Amino acid sequence: MSLKSFKSDLLEKRVQIITTDMSGKVTASDDALIPLKKGSSLQDIDPFFEAIVPLVSAEAELLEFPCVNLKTDENEFVLDIELRYGDGELIAILYDFSEHYRRSHPVVQEKNENTILANQLLVEQTIANEKEALKNSFISKLSHELRKPLGNMMGFVNLLKDSNLNYDQAEMLKIVRQTGLHIEELLNDLLDISKISQGTLNLKSVSFKMKDVTKHLKDMFSLKAKTKRIEFEVNMHDNVPAVLIGDPIRVKQILINLVDNAFKNTPKGKVLLDISVDYSRAKKVSLRFSVSDTGYGIKDAELPKIFDSYYQIDQLLSPTEGQGLGLKIVDDLVKLQKGKTKVKSKVGEGTQFEVSLPFEVPLRAEKKPPRKKAIDVDERIRVLCVDDAELDQMLIMKILINEGFISMDLALHGEMALQLIDLKSYDVILLDLDLPILNGIEFLKRLRAERKTKKIPVVVLTAMAGAEYQKEAEALGISAYLTKPYQPKELVKAIKAAFKEKEK
Amino acid sequence: MEVSKKIVLIGHFGVGKTSLVRRYVDSAFSEDYLVTLGVQVKKKQIELDDNQVNLIIWDLEGNAKVENMRSSYMLGTDGFLYVFDLTRPITFNNLNENLEFIKKQYPKAPVKIVGNKADLFDGNDLDEFLTKNKLEQVITTSAKEGTNVATVFEELARELL
Numbered sequence: 278m279s280l281k282s283f284k285s286d287l288l289e290k291r292v293q294i295i296t297t298d299m300s301g302k303v304t305a306s307d308d309a310l311i312p313l314k315k316g317s318s319l320q321d322i323d324p325f326f327e328a329i330v331p332l333v334s335a336e337a338e339l340l341e342f343p344c345v346n347l348k349t350d351e352n353e354f355v356l357d358i359e360l361r362y363g364d365g366e367l368i369a370i371l372y373d374f375s376e377h378y379r380r381s382h383p384v385v386q387e388k389n390e391n392t393i394l395a396n397q398l399l400v401e402q403t404i405a406n407e408k409e410a411l412k413n414s415f416i417s418k419l420s421h422e423l424r425k426p427l428g429n430m431m432g433f434v435n436l437l438k439d440s441n442l443n444y445d446q447a448e449m450l451k452i453v454r455q456t457g458l459h460i461e462e463l464l465n466d467l468l469d470i471s472k473i474s475q476g477t478l479n480l481k482s483v484s485f486k487m488k489d490v491t492k493h494l495k496d497m498f499s500l501k502a503k504t505k506r507i508e509f510e511v512n513m514h515d516n517v518p519a520v521l522i523g524d525p526i527r528v529k530q531i532l533i534n535l536v537d538n539a540f541k542n543t544p545k546g547k548v549l550l551d552i553s554v555d556y557s558r559a560k561k562v563s564l565r566f567s568v569s570d571t572g573y574g575i576k577d578a579e580l581p582k583i584f585d586s587y588y589q590i591d592q593l594l595s596p597t598e599g600q601g602l603g604l605k606i607v608d609d610l611v612k613l614q615k616g617k618t619k620v621k622s623k624v625g626e627g628t629q630f631e632v633s634l635p636f637e638v639p640l641r642a643e644k645k646p647p648r649k650k651a652i653d654v655d656e657r658i659r660v661l662c663v664d665d666a667e668l669d670q671m672l673i674m675k676i677l678i679n680e681g682f683i684s685m686d687l688a689l690h691g692e693m694a695l696q697l698i699d700l701k702s703y704d705v706i707l708l709d710l711d712l713p714i715l716n717g718i719e720f721l722k723r724l725r726a727e728r729k730t731k732k733i734p735v736v737v738l739t740a741m742a743g744a745e746y747q748k749e750a751e752a753l754g755i756s757a758y759l760t761k762p763y764q765p766k767e768l769v770k771a772i773k774a775a776f777k778e779k780e781k
Numbered sequence: 782m783e784v785s786k787k788i789v790l791i792g793h794f795g796v797g798k799t800s801l802v803r804r805y806v807d808s809a810f811s812e813d814y815l816v817t818l819g820v821q822v823k824k825k826q827i828e829l830d831d832n833q834v835n836l837i838i839w840d841l842e843g844n845a846k847v848e849n850m851r852s853s854y855m856l857g858t859d860g861f862l863y864v865f866d867l868t869r870p871i872t873f874n875n876l877n878e879n880l881e882f883i884k885k886q887y888p889k890a891p892v893k894i895v896g897n898k899a900d901l902f903d904g905n906d907l908d909e910f911l912t913k914n915k916l917e918q919v920i921t922t923s924a925k926e927g928t929n930v931a932t933v934f935e936e937l938a939r940e941l942l
């Protein structure tokens with residue numbers, strides 16, 4: 278609204294003056310806006326006056342009402358209205374501001390509409406967020422719950438594998454084991470997905486060699502390539518820096534998922550992993566990982582959906598071989614690392630996934646520390662296992678006996694463990710976190726508070742895979758944090774490493 | 782006996798004050814939102830327990846804070862309808878503040894709290910929603926479907942007699 282038009286409104290405003298008796302009955306009117314019949318009263322113009330007329334008196338001699346919407350038989354007005362008391366009379370002054378108010382109406386209208394829209398979006402967003410959070414916490418709880426029994430089962434499967442089985446039994450057990458590993462993989466994927474969307478998956482920033490990553494991949498897929506008679510080639514361009522800074526575990530996870538997906542969808546031909554430099558600038562480099570296959574290909578209409586978790590889950594539930602959650606994980610992990618994913622495909626010819634990831638390059642390649650001689654299984658290692666679950670204890674015991682450890686004691690909870698430690702000395706403590714009476718974290722605190730026990734290495738074995746638990750335990754000083762289910766090899770390695778640490 | 786009572790509708794903008802009055806007085810509803818500027822007054826005559834009651838209904842422009850509203854509009858008010866929008870939390874988050882202000886400034890005028898747009902909820906969801914937000918004392922209405930609209934006005938009118 279310009280000052281000029283406002284002023285012209287004021288100058289051109291039309292005014293009607295009406296006098297009435299104290300009940301509102303008209304005695305005189307100039308009829309400038311609204312013609313009034315003889316003998317009529319203010320209340321006949323509009324119900325607005327009904328509640329107002331009785332309020333005017335010698336005590337309340339001026340009442341002002343801006344912006345009153347009035348409708349008469351002929352016209353609609355927006356008026357500012359004044360009611361005055363004067364010598365037993367009532368004077369009504371009607372200022373016609375209809376034009377002025379009508380001009381400002383669209384401005385208010387737009388402002389209010391925008392605000393309401395924003396309110397509604399906020400509500401929808403909040404509901405969506407709540408649902409997502411609920412879903413994530415359900416998924417992570419569920420996968421934790423499933424890990425425990427699966428861990429027990431896999432533990433015994435591993436033990437069974439090393440016992441005397443005939444050929445048929447061994448073959449059947451192999452299938453059981455593979456199926457178990459597959460479930461384990463799916464659970465880990467689910468957990469990762471929920472961690473990423475909850476923002477609790479922390480990326481590491483360490484120096485690593487891309488060669489080690491590709492070697493791992495080659496080892497992992499060479500057998501599969503042989504059995505499926507598919508060629509698997511890894512091609513790393515010469516200008517890819519030998520040493521990079523980033524999260525090798527997550528890079529590996531991305532590539533394993535992409536290569537695995539390619540193998541699944543390729544009946545014959547070739548799977549190629551090509552690693553090249555996208556661009557490099559000072560200390561930063563972006564690498565392009567391309568995984569292409571000569572497989573079935575994906576229909577154009579399906580392409581936009583392949584990274585969708587629901588789509589993947591649908592596939593998973595279908596009776597045909599499931600695609601797993603691999604591609605969803607790839608997409609999530611790439612986004613988390615601020616990279617990009619692209620996919621091209623032709624039905625009957627094959628598919629190409631392209632992932633770009635940023636890394637840092639160390640100024641000078643760091644020297645590898647000289648390799649220390651591995652120590653052999655030491656029968657002298659005295660182990661205390663603190664775990665309340667019978668199956669878990671049995672499993673650990675069997676693994677350790679198989680590996681030649683002979684000294685192991687059991688405690689069912691932290692309190693009991695402290696008593697044992699008081700009586701005997703131990704080289705390594707295996708600790709479950711979820712314990713009755715004195716839980717794992719409290720036990721660790723007590724252990725670390727005593728001079729005598731401060732230095733005993735502790736290996737945590739737990740089904741609680743959350744980063745928070747691990748952080749809390751690590752802050753108290755532990756040698757390793759293994760989440761159930763773990764491989765027997767991992768456990769043995771962790772115990773030996775912890776022992777070595779103590780010997781130093 | 783014939784009496785006149787002034788009822789004032791207040792609340793945030795867009796909550797459906799004008800729509801409630803239209804539904805009650807003209808038995809009509811529109812999906813379009815037309816902002817009210819200032820005030821528009823309508824009248825409805827009803828019979829209540831052998832009384833002829835003239836309800837003078839003041840439909841005011843929306844405002845988040847009652848404190849900021851033009852006080853001349855409130856002169857001579859017999860009762861208030863405080864209207865909010867069940868689907869927009871912002872319109873009831875400051876409900877208590879506003880009610881306290883009204884109670885202090887107009888101690889004699891009863892206030893009815895009206896949660897409008899109930900048609901946008903499923904039956905059970907609405908109960909759950911009201912409990913969750915501690916809004917059990919609220920009357921829920923739908924200007925769109927006419928649910929509870931006459932009830933709200935007439936319950937207030939009865940309190941004024």
Ligand SMILES: Nc1nc2c(ncn2[C@@H]2O[C@H](COP(=O)(O)OP(=O)(O)OP(=O)(O)O)[C@@H](O)[C@H]2O)c(=O)[nH]1
Pocket residue numbers: 389792793794795796797798799800801811812813814815816817818841842843844897898899900901922923924925926
């Ligand atoms: N679904 C639904 N929509 C409603 C209902 N009541 C009002 N609306 C809609 O809500 C919007 C706002 O209604 P109004 O009656 O103009 O709201 P108001 O409180 O008078 O708004 P202001 O005059 O700006 O304070 C319009 O689009 C109406 O159609 C209802 O009960 N159900």
Ligand SMILES: [Mg+2]
Pocket residue numbers: 798799800815816817840841842843
């Ligand atoms: Mg309105």
